Amino acid sequence: MSARIELRGVSKTFGVTEALAPITFDVAEGEIVTLLGPSGCGKTTLLRLVAGLAEPTAGEISIGGDTPQQARRHKHIGFVPQSPALLPWRTVEANAELLLDINRRASPASPTTSVAELLDEVGLGDFRSAYPHELSGGMQQRVGLVRAFALDAQLLLMDEPFAALDEMTRTDMRHILSRLCEQLGTTVIFVTHSIAEAVFLSDRVAVMSARPGRLVEDKTIPLRHPRLPELEDTDDFFHLTTSLRASLRNGMNR
Amino acid sequence: MSSSARRIVAPVFGIIVFGLCWEVFVRIFDIRRFVLLPPSAIISEFADSPSFYWENALTTGRHMMIGLSIALVLAIGAGAVMASSRFIEEAAQPVLVLILVTPWVAYITSVVLWLDGGDPSIIFMVSFTSFPVFTFGVVGGMKSADPAARELLASVDARPWEVLWRLRLPSALPSIFTTARFAMGLGLAAAYFSEGSALTTAGLGAIGRRAVSFNNAEVLWTTIVSAALLGIAGLTVISIAERYLLKWHASQRS
Numbered sequence: 001m002s003a004r005i006e007l008r009g010v011s012k013t014f015g016v017t018e019a020l021a022p023i024t025f026d027v028a029e030g031e032i033v034t035l036l037g038p039s040g041c042g043k044t045t046l047l048r049l050v051a052g053l054a055e056p057t058a059g060e061i062s063i064g065g066d067t068p069q070q071a072r073r074h075k076h077i078g079f080v081p082q083s084p085a086l087l088p089w090r091t092v093e094a095n096a097e098l099l100l101d102i103n104r105r106a107s108p109a110s111p112t113t114s115v116a117e118l119l120d121e122v123g124l125g126d127f128r129s130a131y132p133h134e135l136s137g138g139m140q141q142r143v144g145l146v147r148a149f150a151l152d153a154q155l156l157l158m159d160e161p162f163a164a165l166d167e168m169t170r171t172d173m174r175h176i177l178s179r180l181c182e183q184l185g186t187t188v189i190f191v192t193h194s195i196a197e198a199v200f201l202s203d204r205v206a207v208m209s210a211r212p213g214r215l216v217e218d219k220t221i222p223l224r225h226p227r228l229p230e231l232e233d234t235d236d237f238f239h240l241t242t243s244l245r246a247s248l249r250n251g252m253n254r
Numbered sequence: 255m256s257s258s259a260r261r262i263v264a265p266v267f268g269i270i271v272f273g274l275c276w277e278v279f280v281r282i283f284d285i286r287r288f289v290l291l292p293p294s295a296i297i298s299e300f301a302d303s304p305s306f307y308w309e310n311a312l313t314t315g316r317h318m319m320i321g322l323s324i325a326l327v328l329a330i331g332a333g334a335v336m337a338s339s340r341f342i343e344e345a346a347q348p349v350l351v352l353i354l355v356t357p358w359v360a361y362i363t364s365v366v367l368w369l370d371g372g373d374p375s376i377i378f379m380v381s382f383t384s385f386p387v388f389t390f391g392v393v394g395g396m397k398s399a400d401p402a403a404r405e406l407l408a409s410v411d412a413r414p415w416e417v418l419w420r421l422r423l424p425s426a427l428p429s430i431f432t433t434a435r436f437a438m439g440l441g442l443a444a445a446y447f448s449e450g451s452a453l454t455t456a457g458l459g460a461i462g463r464r465a466v467s468f469n470n471a472e473v474l475w476t477t478i479v480s481a482a483l484l485g486i487a488g489l490t491v492i493s494i495a496e497r498y499l500l501k502w503h504a505s506q507r508s
Contacts, residue, residue: 053408072411078409085402085406088503098406102412102416103411106411131502133502133504133507151410157409
C-alpha cells in the first residue's frame with residue numbers, strides 16, 4: 001500500500017524566522033525520495049509538516065488525497081524518528097507492536113507482513129523477548145524500522161534514523177531498509193546528511209539550500225532495483241555521490 | 255560473603271551495633287526513662303504484650319496505606335493534568351507548595367473537628383500531607399517521558415489517555431517510587447500524630463498519646479519503635495515492588 005504525496009507552496013515560519021521558503025514538490029506512489037541538505041535547512045521541519053505534527057504557515061499538503069491530519073488519524077503514516085524511541089519497559093516484540101496498540105480502530109485488520117515476520121526479516125527473530133537495554137544501537141534502530149513497517153502504512157517518514165550509528169552499522173541498516181522497501185513498495189520520504197545513504201536508497205534526491213530551506217535540485221537516481229550492497233562499489237555510484245556532493249555544496253552557498 | 259548474604263547480614267549488624275550503643279549510652283549517662291528508654295526495656299515491654307502492639311501497628315499501617323493510596327491516585331490524576339498543561343502546572347504549584355510547607359500539626363485540631371475525629375480525619379491527614387510530594391514526583395516523571403516517543407505516538411493520533419497509560423505513567427514510575435519513600439515517612443508521622451489527636455482509641459499514635467498522659471515511658475517508647483518498624487516494613491514493600499516493576503530501569507540493573 002502506498003500513496004502519492006503533493007506539496008503546494010508549503011512554507012513554515014517560526015516567529016520572525018523563516019525556516020522553509022515555499023516548496024512545491026511531489027512524491028509518486030512507491031517512490032523513495034531523500035531530502036538532503038545542510039544542518040538547520042528545514043528537512044526535519046518539512047518532514048514534521050508532512051507527518052501532520054506541525055502546521056504549515058502557508059500552502060497545502062496532500063497524502064493520497066487526505067490532509068496530513070486525516071492520514072495521521074487513519075494511521076497512514078509510519079514515522080521513524082532520529083532516536084529509536086523504544087519504550088524501555090516493553091520487550092522488542094511489544095515495542096514493534098506499539099503503534100498497532102495505539103488508536104487500534106485504525107490499525108490494519110490483516111497486515112501484509114506480521115511483526116514476527118518483520119523481526120525475522122531484520123535478524124531480530126531471536127531477540128523478541130529482549131529488552132531495549134539488551135540491544136546494540138543498530139538493533140534498536142531495526143526495531144524502530146519494524147515498528148514503522150508493521151503499520152502497513154501508505155507512507156513512511158524517516159528522520160535521519162541512522163544518524164547516531166557507526167559507519168558499518170549504518171551501511172548495514174541502509175541495506176536492510178532498501179530490502180524492506182523493495183518488498184513492500186511503500187512510499188518513503190527519508191531525511192539524511194549522508195550522500196551515500198541518499199544515493200543507495202533513493203529514486204530521487206531533493207537537495208535543499210541553507211535556511212530558509214528551499215529545493216535547489218531534484219535529482220533522479222538512475223540506478224536499477226533491486227539495489228544490492230555491491231552497488232556501492234560501482235563507478236555509477238561513485239559518480240552519483242560526487243555529483244550530489246557538488247549540488248549540496250552549491251545549495252549551502254545559495 | 256556473597257552479595258545476597260551481605261545484603262541481609264550488614265543491616266542486621268548495623269542495627270545490633272546501634273542498639274548496643276543506645277543501651278550503653280542510656281546506662282552510662284543514667285538518662286531518665288521518659289527521655290530515652292534503653293532497648294532492653296522496650297524489648298521487654300513488647301514481649302509482655304506482643305498482640306497489643308501488633309494489633310495497633312496494623313491499625314496504624316491500615317491508616318497509612320489507605321491514606322497514601324488515596325494520595326497517590328489523586329496525585330496521578332492531578333499530575334497527568336499538570337504535565338499536559340504548563341498553565342495548570344504553574345497555577346497548581348503554589349498551592350502544592352503551600353500544603354507542603356504549612357505545618358500540619360498546627361491545623362490538625364481543625365481537621366478533627368471538621369471530620370468528627372476517627373478514621374476519616376486520620377486518613378485525610380495522611381493523604382493531605384503526602385499528596386504534594388506524590389504530585390511533584392508524578393509531574394516530574396511524566397514530563398521526563400522521551401519527546402521522540404511522544405512524537406511517535408502523536409504520529410498515529412494517540413488519544414491523551416493512551417499517551418498517559420502507554421508512555422507518561424510508566425515513564426513516571428521511577429520518580430513515583432523515589433517520592434514514595436519520602437511520602438511514606440510523612441504519612442507515617444501524620445498517621446501516628448493524627449491517631450493521638452483524633453479522639454480514637456486504636457493505633458500506635460493513640461496509645462502513645464495515652465502513655466504520655468499516664469507518664470508511661472515503656473508504652474510510649476514501644477509505640478515509637480513499633481512505628482519505626484512499620485516504616486521499615488513499608489519501605490521494604492516499596493523496594494520489592496520497585497524491583498519487580500522497574501526491572502527494565504537502569505537503577506535496578508547491576
